[in-house]
Amino acid sequence: MTAGAALFTLGLAVLFGANPTAIKFGLRYLHPLQIGSARFLLAGCALLAWALVSRRRVLPARSEVLPLVLLGALFVATIATTNVGQDHTSVAHTVVILTTFPIWTAVLSHLFVSGDRIGRAQVVGIVISYAGVIVTFGPGLAKGGSQLHGDLLIFVSSFLLGGSQVLISILSQRIELAKIVLTQAFTAGILLFLVSVPIEGTDYEFAWPLVWSLLYQGVLIGGFAFIANAWLLKTYPPSRISVIYSSQPLFGILSSWVVLGEDLHSEVIFGVLLVSLGILIVQEVWSVFLRDRGRVTA
Numbered sequence: 001m002t003a004g005a006a007l008f009t010l011g012l013a014v015l016f017g018a019n020p021t022a023i024k025f026g027l028r029y030l031h032p033l034q035i036g037s038a039r040f041l042l043a044g045c046a047l048l049a050w051a052l053v054s055r056r057r058v059l060p061a062r063s064e065v066l067p068l069v070l071l072g073a074l075f076v077a078t079i080a081t082t083n084v085g086q087d088h089t090s091v092a093h094t095v096v097i098l099t100t101f102p103i104w105t106a107v108l109s110h111l112f113v114s115g116d117r118i119g120r121a122q123v124v125g126i127v128i129s130y131a132g133v134i135v136t137f138g139p140g141l142a143k144g145g146s147q148l149h150g151d152l153l154i155f156v157s158s159f160l161l162g163g164s165q166v167l168i169s170i171l172s173q174r175i176e177l178a179k180i181v182l183t184q185a186f187t188a189g190i191l192l193f194l195v196s197v198p199i200e201g202t203d204y205e206f207a208w209p210l211v212w213s214l215l216y217q218g219v220l221i222g223g224f225a226f227i228a229n230a231w232l233l234k235t236y237p238p239s240r241i242s243v244i245y246s247s248q249p250l251f252g253i254l255s256s257w258v259v260l261g262e263d264l265h266s267e268v269i270f271g272v273l274l275v276s277l278g279i280l281i282v283q284e285v286w287s288v289f290l291r292d293r294g295r296v297t298a
Contacts, residue, residue: 009232009244015225017251019217020094021259023086026213029205032083033196038214040079041189043222047181050227056178064175071167071180072187078160079188080195085153088146091260092268095252096136097154099272102245102279103129104162112166113237121281129278136271165233172234181226246279 026035051058060068086094103126133155171180232241249272256262 005232005236006244008228009241010247012225012228012232013245013247014251015221016245017095017248018255019221020086020091020098020252021255022213022216022221023083024091024094024256024260026210026217027083027087029207029210029213031196031200031204032087033080033192033200034204035214035217036079036083037189037192037196039189039217040185040192040222042214042218043226044182044185044189046219046223047178047185047227050223051178051182054178057176058178058182060175060179060183064179067167067171068175068179068183069187071164071171072183072191074160074164074167075184076188076191078157078164080192081153081157081160085150085157088150089154090147090262091256092253092262092264093136093147093151094154095249095256096268096271096275097133097151098158098161099246099249099252099275099279100129100133100155101158101161101165104159105165108163108166109169109237113169125278125281127278128281129275132271132274132276132278135267135274168230169233172230177227177230177234181230184226185222246276249276 023035023039030038048058082094082098106122107126136151168180229241253264253268253272257264
């Protein structure tokens with residue numbers, strides 16, 4: 001990756017890292033599936049406007065329908081498990097556990113993306129990273145109940161998100177970006193709404209903080225950041241992008257502390273360190289650094 005692309009990816013990491021805080025804030029006023037639906041209907045409108053202004057094709061060809069349906073279903077499951085899980089656990093736990101998705105990205109990319117392989121060192125990194133998850137799970141395992149259920153759902157969401165990253169990388173080689181992001185947004189928005197009505201009802205509490213929360217999640221993250229992320233996945237190997245995304249826990253925990261006043265417990269800090277170290281090992285950051293340094297020296 002170029003230096004400019006790396007800095008741009010870091011900016012996305014800041015936005016994505018603070019997103020769980022925005023979701024948790026919105027859960028004060030809406031139910032989990034409701035907030036997911038509202039978020040992605042807004043995102044869909046923003047993405048559709050972008051697609052029309054840039055004159056991109058939005059209707060899939062017959063051969064593209066099945067893979068896009070698969071991607072949409074995977075994305076809906078990811079958002080549902082994230083929002084429901086986060087309703088039962090803290091932002092800090094969400095951030096630490098969800099951030100392990102680059103590990104799943106690396107593993108699945110090894111299996112399905114040509115030339116993106118993992119070796120013995122990466123296996124060590126995976127073990128270290130998931131040691132951080134176990135540390136974070138500690139209080140929930142001891143207490144049981146709601147927090148443990150929330151942590152487990154976030155863990156499932158992490159796996160699904162890793163799978164989504166790899167699938168986007170594969171599909172973006174033969175399907176236009178606009179079709180991919182629009183499928184994700186409108187599938188999530190519509191299906192989550194249809195499921196939320198019989199389960200959660202239609203009651204909600206209006207407040208301006210909720211509006212700002214939804215605009216952050218829907219327009220800034222679901223619109224701009226999703227377009228940018230899909231472009232990065234099309235342009236660069238998923239594993240290289242995941243290296244920079246490993247900084248998300250730091251920004252997520254800081255935002256939860258500043259905005260929500262959550263305490264920074266020792267198991268969360270230790271868990272973040274282990275997860276981040278594991279991700280850096282998996283992505284072979286040292287080899288990338290040495291290679292780039294050698295190019296500069298040459």
